[in-house]
Amino acid sequence: MHDGRLTLDEIEAIALGNMALALSESDRRAVEKAHEFLCDAIERRQLIYGVTTGYGPLATTHVDPMQSALLQKNLVYHLCSGVGEPLSRPHVRAMMAARAISLVRGHSGANPALVERLLAWLRADLIPEVPSRGTVGASGDLTPLAHLARALSGEGRVSLKGGEWMESAIAHQQLGWQPLLLQGKDAISLVNGTSTTVGIAALNATGAQRAIKLSTLLVLLYTELLEGHREAFHPAIGELRPHPGQRKLHQWLWSLSESSQLLTAWQAASVPLPEMENGIEQHRPLPQDAYTLRCAPQALGAVWDVVEQHAQTVRLELNAVTDNPLLFPDNDTVLHGGNFFGQHLAFASDHLNNALIQMALYSERRIARVTDPLKSKGLPAFMQPCDTGLHSGFMGAQVTATALVAELRSQAIPASIQSIPTNADNQDIVPLGTIAARRASTSIDYLYQILAIEALVLVQGAELKGAHLLSQASQAFCAWVRTHAPTLEQDRPLAEDIARLSHALSDPDEVASLMALLDPQVC
Structure with a gap:
């Protein structure tokens, strides 16, 4: 990516499988820096929504960092509730690319391995089965992106190179990959954004x-x-x-x-009226x-x-x-807001x-x-x-x-x-x-x-x-x-x-x- 940004034509080319998405060194450094900052904040037992707390109205519950992987897994599980026909291959690829672009800006804290795996999926033309309905777009596209997170974890169904749906675990075996273990802020970084909407848009x-x-x-x-x-x-x-x-x-x-x-x-010169009997002449061609x-x-x-x-x-x-x-990271600050x-x-x-x-x-x-x-x-x-x-x-x-x-x-x-x-x-x-x-x-x-x-x-x-x-x-x-x-x-x-x-x-x-x-x- 140039300056971590892509044009609409480039997103379309990626969605159609005609272009690869690659990280620059500055992208990688931004991801690593944010992840290191997150890990340090967790080690200091800092209160961070969705990382050391429950979700939504359950954020009143504080969660020990030792439960990080289970907390992230349960986030994915409870959000995997989509229904309806799957999103099309171009829509899912656009969604994945959009999520990667957001994560590499260096303010999400996702594990660099997660970002690299997203890009690897795009290169391999491996896409998850993502039901088209079930999101209100308020905390971002929680439901469809959760189905992506589930597939990255080796569960659910996927399609390889436009083929029939298969179990994600089988696709991982065919590609020689280990499913990702989502922890820290990995799952919430994946699901808590507008990437499905913006990919389709x-x-x-x-x-x-x-x-x-x-x-x-x-x-x-x-x-x-x-x-x-x-x-x-x-x-x-x-x-x-x-x-x-x-x-x-x-x-x-x-x-x-x-x-x-x-x-x-068109004639630049004006057109004069013809001679007319009784002052009018009817049934002439329309001038416009x-x-x-x-x-x-x-x-x-x-x-x-x-x-x-x-x-x-x-x-x-x-x-x-x-x-x-x-x-x-540069300001040692975590801000809770609503960009989703x-x-x-x-x-x-x-x-x-x-x-x-x-x-x-x-x-x-x-x-x-x-x-x-x-x-x-x-x-x-x-x-x-x-x-x-x-x-x-x-x-x-x-x-x-x-x-x-x-x-x-x-x-x-x-x-x-x-x-x-x-x-x-x-x-x-x-x-x-x-x-x-x-x-x-x-x-x-x-x-x-x-x-x-x-x-x-x-x-x-x-x-x-x-x-x-x-x-x-x-x-x-x-x-x-x-x-x-x-x-x-x-x-x-x-x-x-x-x-x-x-x-x-x-x-x-x-x-x-x-x-x-x-x-x-x-x-």
């Missing part, structure tokens, strides 16, 4: 950023098919309402649309377009700003220390979720307009040009997009305001950030399915209208889509096409060439 951040860029390319292609007015993309419009996201969308769409032969060109075309920079620009706000919150949290108590309280991530995830749902709605509305022959500038109904009526084209796929948006809307109630007191009223407010992050992750999955449907529809329309007239960016996008799904000539089941294309759209490596269309210097 980090993947949400990168997935949402790509979704906006893909939506921008789809908006461009959609506007070309409907012969929209390029004028709406003019950067001068964004300069007068200088939200960063709107300005970025104006710049992208204005630049990418320059080579299009289908858009209604429907809002899905005209307001695209404003609509997607607002989403971009929300995504960036969410990403900034995640960046800060990812590189923070979020357990309790916190050790300050995941309210920032809860608010950010709920805000992101609203933006994701709105982006899905925009996509569904574009699909609806372009497949309607009354509004699609000559394109056939549901993009089926041959024997329409005998064949229905993308009619079913359009209904699927509508159903997905309806389901997303039903999941739009914020999690961050649903606080329910728990833990004998010790946790009398809870942020529920993990639920919010998981919900946003589900919304991203649905969004990519809708974008896949839109891509299939629009590329079919481009081929019908004349792909050679498209902008260079749209031509490249169409060619990319056709490497994943063939043209729809006669009706066929589309479920597999949608699944394959949505997976490709969500894969950072697969869409790298498309991202480079918008940010060639960066991507």
Whole structure:
């Protein structure tokens, strides 16, 4: 790690198994120093929550340091109460990486051997079975992280290199490792933080950023098919309402649309009115377009700003220390506080979720307009040009997009305001950030399915209208889509096409060439 910190793209690469996580010498020294300070404090029989006391409302019980290993073990045992389907492999790997990043900051006191083992698990692609439900995110992600701690101790189930679940003890034997003995502050350092939430949120951040860029390319292609007015993309419009996201969308769409032969060109000179009888002339072409075309920079620009706000919150949290108590070796100080309280991530995830749902709605509305022959500038109904009526084209796929948006809307109630007191009223407010992050992750999955449907529809329309007239960016996008799904000539089941294309759209490596269309210097 450079300066003990990682970017969101790096966390995603680690989560997908495309990058290793390694400690620098300064990281190792920080971990060792904090652990030595903790050991000295324990030897001096200092009162430290969760190390020489019980947990939560049971912290009134003082525990002799001789009981350290049993205290840590019992913490893990009573918290291993998660339910539901397991978190995905990328989510668990992101969680593990996030926990390691927090521990190496040198304020947790975890044993260096624990940190090294976490990194070894990531290198070996060994992940624990972590139930997805059971945390309120108040003392951090106690429940899911406890399932990680249990697996590190040689219990529970794990998966090696994406294989079937097996007993952790068997995996340890296969790898020639001894299970860890958690003692001192090891278990509470593992579980008492926001690493599950921030790991999921980090993947949400990168997935949402790509979704906006893909939506921008789809908006461009959609506007070309409907012969929209390029004028709406003019950067001068964004300069007068200088939200960063709107300005970025104006710049992208204005630049990418320059080579299009289908858009209604902008004329710098004013257009005079024609001579009119009786002072009026009716049924003339509209001088401006429907809002899905005209307001695209404003609509997607607002989403971009929300995504960036969410990403900034995640960046800060990812590189923070979020357990309790916190050790300050240089000052010979132990501070008890609440950095584990995941309210920032809860608010950010709920805000992101609203933006994701709105982006899905925009996509569904574009699909609806372009497949309607009354509004699609000559394109056939549901993009089926041959024997329409005998064949229905993308009619079913359009209904699927509508159903997905309806389901997303039903999941739009914020999690961050649903606080329910728990833990004998010790946790009398809870942020529920993990639920919010998981919900946003589900919304991203649905969004990519809708974008896949839109891509299939629009590329079919481009081929019908004349792909050679498209902008260079749209031509490249169409060619990319056709490497994943063939043209729809006669009706066929589309479920597999949608699944394959949505997976490709969500894969950072697969869409790298498309991202480079918008940010060639960066991507």
